[in-house]
Amino acid sequence: MDGKEKLEALALALTNEEKERDFYLAHAKRTKDALGRQMFESIAADESEHYKRLVELHKKLEVRNKWPDGFSIEIPTRVTEALGRLVKEATLSPESDDDDIAAVKAAIDFEHKGENFYEMLAGQAKDKAEKRFFTLLASMEREHRLSLEDTLEYFIDPEEWMERKEGRHLDGA
Numbered sequence: 778m779d780g781k782e783k784l785e786a787l788a789l790a791l792t793n794e795e796k797e798r799d800f801y802l803a804h805a806k807r808t809k810d811a812l813g814r815q816m817f818e819s820i821a822a823d824e825s826e827h828y829k830r831l832v833e834l835h836k837k838l839e840v841r842n843k844w845p846d847g848f849s850i851e852i853p854t855r856v857t858e859a860l861g862r863l864v865k866e867a868t869l870s871p872e873s874d875d876d877d878i879a880a881v882k883a884a885i886d887f888e889h890k891g892e893n894f895y896e897m898l899a900g901q902a903k904d905k906a907e908k909r910f911f912t913l914l915a916s917m918e919r920e921h922r923l924s925l926e927d928t929l930e931y932f933i934d935p936e937e938w939m940e941r942k943e944g945r946h947l948d949g950a
Contacts, residue, residue, distance in 0.1 A: 778898075778901045778902075780838065780842035783838055784835065784839065786898055787835045787838065789894075790831050790894070790895075790898075791828060791835065793887070793894070794824050794827045794831060795824075795828055797820075797821075797824045797884075797887060797891070798821045798824035798825050798828065800880075800883075800884065801817040801818070801820045801821035801824065801884070802817070802818075802821045804877070804880045804884075805818045805821060807876065808876075808877050808880075809874075810877060810932070812928065812931055813881075813928060813931075813932065816924060816925070817880075820884070820921050820925075823917065827914065827917070834910075843904075844904040844906055844907040877932050878929065878932050878933065881928050881929045881932060882929065885925045885926055888919075888921045888925060889918075891914075891915075891918040891921075892919045895914040895915035895918060896915045898911040899911035899912040899915060
């Protein structure tokens with residue numbers, strides 16, 4: 778992939794990250810479910826961080842037309858930590874609704890598309906640091922998708938989800 782193609786791919790990635798962040802923030806405000814709100818807010822924060830790093834990268838690529846030396850690939854993620862904290866603090870919150878379920882299904886779809894997009898960019902990378910960067914972004918999108926799939930299970934059957942996460946079992950007595 779040449780410099781112009783990289784810039785175009787990054788511009789598309791920036792647009793997608795911004796749309797995803799806005800989607801998550803809107804649904805965090807709309808949902809009444811505590812787990813759903815926390816999940817949406819956590820992923821929105823991650824998407825904001827992705828956006829910030831991609832803007833920085835885009836600017837450097839515009840100037841140099843090649844992968845910048847020493848560009849940081851470390852991007853923190855908050856979603857797994859948030860989910861773990863919620864499991865510890867969880868109480869049944871039957872506040873989710875059909876809109877929550879539809880939002881999570883849509884989010885799973887675009888996280889999967891983002892994962893595939895970043896994997897494609899990693900596969901086209903000629904520079905090792907560039908490949909690592911896009912592989913990291915793909916893995917983060919995968920982590921988001923898996924967390925959203927977990928959230929979807931919670932929305933569909935919160936009692937079963939709580940039993941599974943907290944290790945509670947019915948003994949029949």
